[in-house]
Amino acid sequence: MTDNLVVRMYNVRFGDAILITVPDKNPSTGRTTKRRILVDVGNSSEGTGSAGGGDDEVFEAVIGDILDELDGEPLDLYVMTHEHLDHAQGLFFASAKLPDLDIANRLKVRHVWMTASADLHYYDDDKHPDAEKQKREFVEMYRRVAALMAKRPTAATREFNAMLANNNPAWTGDCVEYLRTLNSDKTHYIHRTAKLRGTHPFREAKLSVWAPEEDTFDYYGRFKPLDAGAVPIPAAGAKRTPVADPLPPPGVDLGAFLGLVEARRSGVADNLLAIDKAANNTSVVFALEWRGWRLLFAGDAEIRSWKTMAREGVLKPVHFLKVSHHGSHNGTPTDAIFDAILPAVAPDNKGRHAAISTWRKTYSGIPHTPTNTRLKKRATLKSTLDNPDELFYEVTFPG
Amino acid sequence: MQVRIPVIVKDPIVTQYKDVQPTEQITVDDGAFLDGPVSPPSTVLDFEPGIGTLAAPARYVAPKGRSKRGTYEVKHPVSTGDPDVDHIAAAVSVFGAVHKTIKLFEEQDALGRPVVWAFGAPQLLVVPRAGDMANAYYERESHSLQFFRFSDPNDANRWIYTCNSQDIVAHETTHALLDGIAPDLYSAISPESLAIHEGVADLGALLVSLRCRDLTARVLSTTGGSIDDSSVFSGLAEEFGRALDPERLYLRNLNNDTTMRDVPDHEPHDLSTVLSGTFYTLLIKTYEDVRQQLAAKALLDPHLVSASEATFVEQAATVEQADTSTRSMPLNFGVDVRALFIAADRLKRTLVRGLDYLPPGDVNFADLARAVLASDEASHPDSSTQREWLIEEFVKRGIVSTPKELDVKTNFEHAALHGVDVDELVASDFAAYAFAQTNSAWLKIPRKTPFEVRPRLDVTKQYFHEEGTGLLREVLFKVAWSETEPNHTGHGMPKERRYRAGTTLAIGLDRAKPYVRALITSSRRDRDRNATDSLLKSLLELEQLHVSATPSSGPPTFHGLVAADVGSGVLRVKGMARMLHITGGIR
Numbered sequence: 001m002t003d004n005l006v007v008r009m010y011n012v013r014f015g016d017a018i019l020i021t022v023p024d025k026n027p028s029t030g031r032t033t034k035r036r037i038l039v040d041v042g043n044s045s046e047g048t049g050s051a052g053g054g055d056d057e058v059f060e061a062v063i064g065d066i067l068d069e070l071d072g073e074p075l076d077l078y079v080m081t082h083e084h085l086d087h088a089q090g091l092f093f094a095s096a097k098l099p100d101l102d103i104a105n106r107l108k109v110r111h112v113w114m115t116a117s118a119d120l121h122y123y124d125d126d127k128h129p130d131a132e133k134q135k136r137e138f139v140e141m142y143r144r145v146a147a148l149m150a151k152r153p154t155a156a157t158r159e160f161n162a163m164l165a166n167n168n169p170a171w172t173g174d175c176v177e178y179l180r181t182l183n184s185d186k187t188h189y190i191h192r193t194a195k196l197r198g199t200h201p202f203r204e205a206k207l208s209v210w211a212p213e214e215d216t217f218d219y220y221g222r223f224k225p226l227d228a229g230a231v232p233i234p235a236a237g238a239k240r241t242p243v244a245d246p247l248p249p250p251g252v253d254l255g256a257f258l259g260l261v262e263a264r265r266s267g268v269a270d271n272l273l274a275i276d277k278a279a280n281n282t283s284v285v286f287a288l289e290w291r292g293w294r295l296l297f298a299g300d301a302e303i304r305s306w307k308t309m310a311r312e313g314v315l316k317p318v319h320f321l322k323v324s325h326h327g328s329h330n331g332t333p334t335d336a337i338f339d340a341i342l343p344a345v346a347p348d349n350k351g352r353h354a355a356i357s358t359w360r361k362t363y364s365g366i367p368h369t370p371t372n373t374r375l376k377k378r379a380t381l382k383s384t385l386d387n388p389d390e391l392f393y394e395v396t397f398p399g
Numbered sequence: 400m401q402v403r404i405p406v407i408v409k410d411p412i413v414t415q416y417k418d419v420q421p422t423e424q425i426t427v428d429d430g431a432f433l434d435g436p437v438s439p440p441s442t443v444l445d446f447e448p449g450i451g452t453l454a455a456p457a458r459y460v461a462p463k464g465r466s467k468r469g470t471y472e473v474k475h476p477v478s479t480g481d482p483d484v485d486h487i488a489a490a491v492s493v494f495g496a497v498h499k500t501i502k503l504f505e506e507q508d509a510l511g512r513p514v515v516w517a518f519g520a521p522q523l524l525v526v527p528r529a530g531d532m533a534n535a536y537y538e539r540e541s542h543s544l545q546f547f548r549f550s551d552p553n554d555a556n557r558w559i560y561t562c563n564s565q566d567i568v569a570h571e572t573t574h575a576l577l578d579g580i581a582p583d584l585y586s587a588i589s590p591e592s593l594a595i596h597e598g599v600a601d602l603g604a605l606l607v608s609l610r611c612r613d614l615t616a617r618v619l620s621t622t623g624g625s626i627d628d629s630s631v632f633s634g635l636a637e638e639f640g641r642a643l644d645p646e647r648l649y650l651r652n653l654n655n656d657t658t659m660r661d662v663p664d665h666e667p668h669d670l671s672t673v674l675s676g677t678f679y680t681l682l683i684k685t686y687e688d689v690r691q692q693l694a695a696k697a698l699l700d701p702h703l704v705s706a707s708e709a710t711f712v713e714q715a716a717t718v719e720q721a722d723t724s725t726r727s728m729p730l731n732f733g734v735d736v737r738a739l740f741i742a743a744d745r746l747k748r749t750l751v752r753g754l755d756y757l758p759p760g761d762v763n764f765a766d767l768a769r770a771v772l773a774s775d776e777a778s779h780p781d782s783s784t785q786r787e788w789l790i791e792e793f794v795k796r797g798i799v800s801t802p803k804e805l806d807v808k809t810n811f812e813h814a815a816l817h818g819v820d821v822d823e824l825v826a827s828d829f830a831a832y833a834f835a836q837t838n839s840a841w842l843k844i845p846r847k848t849p850f851e852v853r854p855r856l857d858v859t860k861q862y863f864h865e866e867g868t869g870l871l872r873e874v875l876f877k878v879a880w881s882e883t884e885p886n887h888t889g890h891g892m893p894k895e896r897r898y899r900a901g902t903t904l905a906i907g908l909d910r911a912k913p914y915v916r917a918l919i920t921s922s923r924r925d926r927d928r929n930a931t932d933s934l935l936k937s938l939l940e941l942e943q944l945h946v947s948a949t950p951s952s953g954p955p956t957f958h959g960l961v962a963a964d965v966g967s968g969v970l971r972v973k974g975m976a977r978m979l980h981i982t983g984g985i986r
Contacts (some may be wrong), residue, residue: 224532225530225531225532225547227446227448227449227451227530227531228448228449228450229446229447229448229449229450229451229452229530230446230451230530232451244452246446246451246452248444249433249434249435249437249442249444249453249456250437251433251437251438251442252435252442252444252524253520253522256520256522256524256542257444257524259540259541259542260444260524260526260541260543263538263540263541263543264446264529264541264545270960277942302942303940303942304942329891330942332891334889334939335889335890364947365945365947369965370893370965371891373891374891
């Protein structure tokens with residue numbers, strides 16, 4: 001058996017699916033066990049077909065390969081970094097739509113990590129009142145945005161639709177609910193200060209969680225208030241609320257008037273972005289330390305989360321960075337925070353790697369060339385776009 | 400066709416404690432009126448809050464008999480102390496306040512021409528009930544002024560409507576007017592350029608409030624003629640300001656000594672107070688001097704205000720006061736009121752004409768100062784005292800280090816204009832481009848740089864000489880281009896960024912041959928570059944800059960974010976002023 005740690009980055013189009021294979025030596029027995037962590041399986045729901053970042057067909061080969069790698073052994077740890085479809089929908093999809101994979105019988109999971117706020121009891125006993133208020137407002141805002149867009153599907157860009165689907169609380173709720181069933185007794189809700197003992201089986205490898213904070217309040221940005229007339233509040237339970245656009249009064253140019261009606265709704269995209277960012281910033285960010293290597297898996301953490309990590313003093317130089325948020329400019333910190341994880345001068349000469357899982361034409365600004373350039377100056381950068389027809393690429397760390 | 404319109408005076412709180420009528424009568428002369436109110440240059444679109452349909456419009460009542468003035472039916476007029484203003488009365492009032500502001504800018508001794516909106520359409524859309532938040536803004540993309548309402552912190556059952564503050568309406572209308580005069584400011588990346596928008600909007604609100612003639616007279620009579628002792632003029636949007644913070648008496652204070660050293664170099668709202676404070680100081684100085692001279696029954700010092708200028712203002716004010724007063728008899732203007740009218744109109748002329756001379760591009764306060772001084776010299780050649788005060792104030796506040804930096808060569812002949820057919824230059828784009836190409840070095844257009852000649856402005860303005868006043872024609876020729884400079888914002892942004900620059904050539908036509916009234920090119924100093932770096936860094940840290948990896952010409956995806964793109968490795972930022980209006984800036 002080779003004594004290498006291997007990170008396998010699957011090509012799921014616009015999403016993440018990462019299988020980490022870790023030779024884990026028991027210090028008591030001296031025996032080495034090949035353990036596996038699967039970080040997210042999902043992709044965007046937007047853009048199907050051969051060019052689309054959300055093509056579900058990829059899951060058959062990806063999950064099939066994961067099952068082959070496991071070869072009947074249980075998966076040691078499944079990590080759902082945050083509640084977005086492009087990170088959470090893959091296994092749920094396979095369970096419902098890919099019966100040939102038979103994952104109900106073939107995939108056994110010893111531990112599941114989920115971001116803390118995915119806990120069904122997260123808001124119980126008035127534990128996080130400010131976050132709960134924010135969450136309620138975000139869900140309500142989502143309903144308004146979705147109701148408006150349901151009436152005007154042609155008005156939405158691909159990016160807008162991707163964000164809308166990605167943040168759909170009903171859809172992500174189904175996926176998260178399924179992921180809990182992977183091992184309902186050993187599903188752990190993770191945050192920076194959570195006790196990790198008993199949440200994973202590793203003996204030699206050391207796991208540490210850098211984010212999120214237990215209270216997610218800080219991750220929510222501000223909303224632009226929207227007039228209920230411009231963006232209606234749908235009745236409870238209603239999926240769609242018809243809204244008749246008014247017509248201009250005599251003497252007013254029709255085009256200018258309709259432009260104004262549209263502009264009154266223009267905060268919709270901003271608010272959807274705020275919703276999207278809030279969820280991204282709840283990403284579980286964890287480090288895996290093994291035989292002198294430090295690997296960082298950053299989910300979709302954005303700037304607010306990185307700033308919090310810096311404030312809490314958890315940032316350290318790493319040898320491997322799973323680049324956050326598919327390589328967007330918001331996902332990779334700059335300046336001092338960037339230097340903290342990838343210093344200009346490497347602390348040792350072991351080599352450094354950065355890995356991106358992404359797809360073109362799903363989100364504007366991704367891939368982001370300046371970010372890639374910055375990463376290349378500090379690390380060997382690989383991306384699923386390097387060989388888009390390949391099922392995966394790997395980064396190997398010798399033991 | 401004209402209409403008489405009741406407009407809420409200055410700010411709802413002020414009318415209560417100053418014991419003046421809550422509304423003043425404005426005459427709007429726009430050619431045609433429809434229910435709404437709707438007129439060719441602006442229309443009120445009163446969306447029902449929470450419903451989105453249009454509320455019943457204010458009904459236009461055509462003139463009867465031999466009268467030339469119509470009106471709008473207001474069944475529930477605004478009354479003193481009434482906490483709630485009927486939506487029809489509010490719609491009519493906001494329409495009137497917008498027109499009052501437009502008229503002030505268009506006057507013969509100001510722009511001397513009808514305004515042209517930057518959005519390229521004839522009608523400004525005014526939304527008095529745009530939604531629920533403590534804000535109001537101008538937005539070029541939607542051709543609109545949007546006034547929001549917010550819950551009164553002292554009375555949960557009451558809304559505060561920003562459209563009911565004439566200060567706020569005038570401020571936002573001035574943004575729209577300035578966008579038409581100097582459109583490059585909207586996409587500027589320099590904090591001082593953006594601050595010009597805010598500062599001028601505040602000064603626009605001040606000038607409009609000084610045209611609340613009854614209020615002005617009332618305040619001066621209670622303060623013994625001192626405008627330093629009352630915040631009614633220097634404090635803008637009192638109701639709004641107090642609602643946000645009970646300790647605050649108003650939203651913005653123009654009566655300040657703020658210098659460039661006192662404010663962050665990258666915060667446009669803070670920077671704007673330096674500019675507005677400079678011009679407010681000029682107003683006070685002029686007022687006090689004119690007042691003393693009038694009180695002494697002395698002849699006005701022509702170096703300060705020519706006799707023709709004073710007469711012109713007083714005649715206009717008398718006509719207007721008779722037209723707008725709610726009193727049965729016009730006020731007898733005392734010395735103080737006359738002095739303030741004269742000082743306010745001079746400020747209007749100095750500022751508004753200066754804006755017309757402003758070169759295109761990312762201009763700074765020093766560029767505006769040069770434009771103001773040059774235009775003032777053209778319009779008041781014999782009255783130089785105010786220019787000296789202004790120069791002193793620009794230096795004192797750190798806008799420039801020395802008076803020399805404000806030098807602009809004015810009123811000279813130049814070979815470039817010899818034999819030029821100015822009418823052809825105005826009418827023909829080909830002639831205009833040929834002229835710019837031939838004189839590119841003189842116009843400071845960098846070599847091998849594509850440029851754009853803006854539509855020429857052929858204006859006839861009132862001029863004031865010691866011996867009299869008259870209408871004189873001038874042509875404003877503006878050429879713009881873009882340049883690149885190092886971008887030191889970090890955050891993975893490109894190493895270069897693009898900014899706009901330009902030149903204004905003011906051509907005088909009151910002599911036998913065309914001559915140069917002024918030639919002003921935008922300047923770009925290290926201080927501007929550093930401030931831009933700081934501003935962009937702040938936006939990046941606050942995640943308020945949305946950068947597309949490739950050039951984009953479509954509308955911005957995100958409303959409250961500044962849009963930027965990268966073309967050929969150069970960062971291009973768009974619509975920065977828009978974001979500042981909508982989100983209130985980077986604080």
